[in-house]
Amino acid sequence: MTWLNPKRVLIVLAAFLLAAPAIAQDTPVKGGTAIVVLGSDPEHLNPGISTSYPVGAVGVNVFSGLVRLAADGRPEGDLAASWTVSSDNLVYTFTLREANFHDGTPVTSADVVYSMIEVEAPNHGRFKTAYDKIASIEAPDAATVVITLKEPFAPLLSLLTVFDAAVLPKHVYENTDALTNPANNAPIGSGPFKFANWVRGERVEIVRNDDYFLEPALLDKVIFRIVPQDVARSTALEVGEADLLWGFYMPPADLPRLEADPNINTWTGITIPALYFVFINNNTPGLDDARVRQAIMYAIDRDQIVEQAQGGLGQAGSGPFGAGFAYAYDEATDYRTLYPYDPTKAKELLADAGVTDLKLRYVYDSARGAFAAAGDIMRDQLRQVGIDLVLQPAERAVMVDRVYKGDYDLSMQSFTSGGDPAIGYHRIYHSAEAGTPFVNATGYANPDVDAWLAEAGGLADQDARATYYRQIDEVIAADVPVMVMFDELASEASSAGLRGMRTLLDQRDGLEFLWFAKP
Amino acid sequence: MAAEGGGNGLAVYALRRAVNAIPLILGVVVVNFVLIALAPGDPVTSLIGEYPAPPEYVERVRRDFGLDRSLPERLGLYLVNVAKGDLGFSFANRQPVLDLLLQRLGRTLVLMLSTVVVATGVGLLLGVLSARKPGSLTDRGATGFALLGYAVPEFWLGQLLILVFAVSLGWLPAGGFRSVRVDYTGFAAVLDTMKHMILPMAALSFRYMAITTRLTRASLLEVMSAQYIVAARGRGLSENAVLWRHALRAAALPVVTVIGYNFAFIVAGSALVETVFGWPGIGRLMYDSIYTRDYPVLLGILLFVSVTVIIVNLITDALYAVLDPRVRY
Numbered sequence: 001m002t003w004l005n006p007k008r009v010l011i012v013l014a015a016f017l018l019a020a021p022a023i024a025q026d027t028p029v030k031g032g033t034a035i036v037v038l039g040s041d042p043e044h045l046n047p048g049i050s051t052s053y054p055v056g057a058v059g060v061n062v063f064s065g066l067v068r069l070a071a072d073g074r075p076e077g078d079l080a081a082s083w084t085v086s087s088d089n090l091v092y093t094f095t096l097r098e099a100n101f102h103d104g105t106p107v108t109s110a111d112v113v114y115s116m117i118e119v120e121a122p123n124h125g126r127f128k129t130a131y132d133k134i135a136s137i138e139a140p141d142a143a144t145v146v147i148t149l150k151e152p153f154a155p156l157l158s159l160l161t162v163f164d165a166a167v168l169p170k171h172v173y174e175n176t177d178a179l180t181n182p183a184n185n186a187p188i189g190s191g192p193f194k195f196a197n198w199v200r201g202e203r204v205e206i207v208r209n210d211d212y213f214l215e216p217a218l219l220d221k222v223i224f225r226i227v228p229q230d231v232a233r234s235t236a237l238e239v240g241e242a243d244l245l246w247g248f249y250m251p252p253a254d255l256p257r258l259e260a261d262p263n264i265n266t267w268t269g270i271t272i273p274a275l276y277f278v279f280i281n282n283n284t285p286g287l288d289d290a291r292v293r294q295a296i297m298y299a300i301d302r303d304q305i306v307e308q309a310q311g312g313l314g315q316a317g318s319g320p321f322g323a324g325f326a327y328a329y330d331e332a333t334d335y336r337t338l339y340p341y342d343p344t345k346a347k348e349l350l351a352d353a354g355v356t357d358l359k360l361r362y363v364y365d366s367a368r369g370a371f372a373a374a375g376d377i378m379r380d381q382l383r384q385v386g387i388d389l390v391l392q393p394a395e396r397a398v399m400v401d402r403v404y405k406g407d408y409d410l411s412m413q414s415f416t417s418g419g420d421p422a423i424g425y426h427r428i429y430h431s432a433e434a435g436t437p438f439v440n441a442t443g444y445a446n447p448d449v450d451a452w453l454a455e456a457g458g459l460a461d462q463d464a465r466a467t468y469y470r471q472i473d474e475v476i477a478a479d480v481p482v483m484v485m486f487d488e489l490a491s492e493a494s495s496a497g498l499r500g501m502r503t504l505l506d507q508r509d510g511l512e513f514l515w516f517a518k519p
Numbered sequence: 520m521a522a523e524g525g526g527n528g529l530a531v532y533a534l535r536r537a538v539n540a541i542p543l544i545l546g547v548v549v550v551n552f553v554l555i556a557l558a559p560g561d562p563v564t565s566l567i568g569e570y571p572a573p574p575e576y577v578e579r580v581r582r583d584f585g586l587d588r589s590l591p592e593r594l595g596l597y598l599v600n601v602a603k604g605d606l607g608f609s610f611a612n613r614q615p616v617l618d619l620l621l622q623r624l625g626r627t628l629v630l631m632l633s634t635v636v637v638a639t640g641v642g643l644l645l646g647v648l649s650a651r652k653p654g655s656l657t658d659r660g661a662t663g664f665a666l667l668g669y670a671v672p673e674f675w676l677g678q679l680l681i682l683v684f685a686v687s688l689g690w691l692p693a694g695g696f697r698s699v700r701v702d703y704t705g706f707a708a709v710l711d712t713m714k715h716m717i718l719p720m721a722a723l724s725f726r727y728m729a730i731t732t733r734l735t736r737a738s739l740l741e742v743m744s745a746q747y748i749v750a751a752r753g754r755g756l757s758e759n760a761v762l763w764r765h766a767l768r769a770a771a772l773p774v775v776t777v778i779g780y781n782f783a784f785i786v787a788g789s790a791l792v793e794t795v796f797g798w799p800g801i802g803r804l805m806y807d808s809i810y811t812r813d814y815p816v817l818l819g820i821l822l823f824v825s826v827t828v829i830i831v832n833l834i835t836d837a838l839y840a841v842l843d844p845r846v847r848y
Contacts, residue, residue, distance in 0.1 A: 035699050040807065043611050128576065179583065180613060200612070200622055201799025202696055225699050227797045228806070231678060235693045239685050241700075397560025397812050436574060437564050 247490030252311030273324025317484030444481030607815030627800030646735020668729025
């Protein structure tokens with residue numbers, strides 16, 4: 001599947017962007033209610049204290065951040081009208097727009113500082129990553145926010161969006177426990193939609209904010225409808241009980257059916273890059289030898305896994321940071337040429353290493369159909385090179401417990417990049433936080449790799465970052481601490497009348513651009 | 520079942536049963552608490568979300584929800600709180616458990632009660648029809664139908680019903696508790712909810728319909744050969760009168776027993792059916808809280824279920840007295 005190389009994907013993306021004006025030619029109209037499918041009830045509606053998907057889905061449309069990410073991944077102003085960065089890359093100065101919260105109170109720099117320091121730094125897993133690099137957040141006047149870094153940190157801006165640093169109303173949260181404040185269930189933000197109603201287990205309703213500081217939304221109302229069963233989600237769309245199904249909740253097996261339906265539009269592509277890979281426990285006897293890990297790379301047909309386990313919604317792994325970031329990709333170490341499917345080579349390497357009768361446990365989240373299907377294929381293919389794979393499905397909470405305590409041999413995972421390799425992918429290879437959930441669980445620790453990752457994460461200049469990523473790519477390609485499986489392609493489906501999709505990177509964002517074409 | 524006679528015999532009996540139920544419920548709570556605490560998986564992981572969090576943050580969340588204390592300490596605290604009517608605070612929903620349960624209770628009860636009524640009613644009817652002429656076409660049809668009910672899993676039947684009646688035929692909604700697009704009020708809203716209830720109710724009641732059919736048939740066939748039935752026939756009563764007035768009353772006793780017994784299984788079945796149909800009731804809440812390791816909610820639901828089962832069994836026993844003149848409390 002060489003046609004799906006990163007350049008091709010970019011071309012397809014560009015073609016799509018060029019096609020966008022053509023779609024936009026029928027003029028957007030105001031009005032209507034869109035029903036968006038959520039797979040589970042949000043825990044609450046405060047994106048400032050949680051990284052959970054459904055919380056974000058609703059929350060980011062009610063709140064605003066300082067900046068937002070445009071479709072090309074570049075930050076643009078949200079509450080911030082503009083910003084400047086000092087020449088040493090340490091001081092970011094933001095100038096705020098005039099904006100109001102939904103209760104009529106103006107948004108000021110005090111709200112920004114309060115939200116970040118008092119609520120998000122202690123309670124938001126991802127913002128904490130940014131906050132560790134921040135020396136101070138200050139508000140010299142009501143319309144200015146100054147963030148000073150301890151050291152240069154490239155992904156700062158992408159961590160100041162509403163997903164990671166929502167601006168909460170200080171007057172509502174001050175002197176209360178942010179985790180139990182009643183406003184978490186009836187949020188007051190400054191975003192394009194206002195919270196209207198929440199029937200737990202059934203739906204959340206948000207309505208247009210006519211006082212929005214940017215172009216107001218077109219839809220009158222958005223209803224998030226909770227459909228827990230994946231099969232029922234595509235059905236809801238087919239029978240007209242829903243208008244929009246995001247990739248996160250899309251059952252891949254149903255995609256061909258939805259594509260064939262004339263009343264439904266579908267779309268497939270890379271949104272925020274996400275990587276599917278298999279942790280290889282480098283501490284397991286046998287797997288501590290790099291030759292054995294390389295043998296596993298040769299023994300698995302990753303294209304087949306993409307086709308059969310992922311319904312084709314993927315692009316076979318090209319390197320440790322996938323194909324989503326051009327500057328972190330190196331053609332010289334592309335796994336598709338470096339590690340083609342080659343069982344004979346795998347057997348040679350295993351013989352070299354003197355490994356026989358290897359029996360490995362494959363631990364995976366039983367709720368992830370793709371992980372189970374990949375396990376079946378891997379078991380067959382590993383058997384051909386003399387490795388016995390035992391499938392051990394576990395409920396998610398159990399899987400997390402086992403894998404991150406090292407009680408596994410192989411384990412499939414999917415990590416989101418969060419918009420920057422430094423945010424989402426460095427943790428797969430860095431040894432610093434080993435033992436905590438959702439970081440490197442392989443036991444692989446290479447001081448060089450750790451140091452280069454730190455450098456690459458501090459630089460704003462992409463060419464300079466690329467130099468470090470090339471070095472890392474080369475070492476990782478030989479060490480193979482994990483087996484990179486594929487880059488995720490997302491798809492979404494909507495009722496044919498719904499327009500204005502995907503003006504931004506994250507599917508959950510940008511509901512204010514949606515509108516219904518008159519039939 | 521002491522023959523005390525008098526009108527308040529039943530009341531005394533009910534009171535004694537209620538007092539006896541207290542250690543039972545206590546046992547249920549303790550066993551559930553320990554089992555859930557021993558199950559692998561950490562609620563804090565699902566609380567924080569899929570992203571690495573600093574250890575001091577994880578520790579704080581653990582402390583906030585009292586998960587840093589020892590198991591006996593947590594159990595003791597929980598029992599004291601339950602005695603005070605406080606079922607705890609949901610980790611995942613950040614709401615008191617009691618509030619959550621009460622929000623969902625009505626919807627689940629509506630679904631379960633109508634399931635019990637439909638399953639029992641249809642089951643009795645089919646049972647009588649097939650017992651009337653054993654070996655007839657009706658009998659074989661009803662027995663075959665019942666066999667199918669035993670064999671078909673609820674969640675699969677639910678999905679099949681959705682495919683046929685919602686997707687292909689478009690007669691009924693595919694899921695949910697009421698229409699999302701239109702806001703009905705008054706009687707129209709009741710009608711709307713009833714329309715949404717037909718498929719989940721059908722999926723949930725099939726198995727119990729089958730059990731009731733088989734049981735009614737077997738029990739009727741046994742009763743029909745009893746001497747008093749022969750006597751009734753001898754007095755010249757019509758076959759219908761014998762069947763409906765004399766035989767069925769005696770044959771219904773085991774059926775009533777099974778209603779009480781089945782109730783617990785209907786609660787379990789509702790967890791699956793409510794999930795398939797997106798019905799926002801207690802069963803769904805149970806499914807969600809298992810997934811997020813939301814212990815307080817899970818314990819609250821299990822407590823609710825055990826209390827309900829005890830009450831339903833009490834009602835069943837009381838019904839014996841009504842149905843069977845030989846039974847006195």
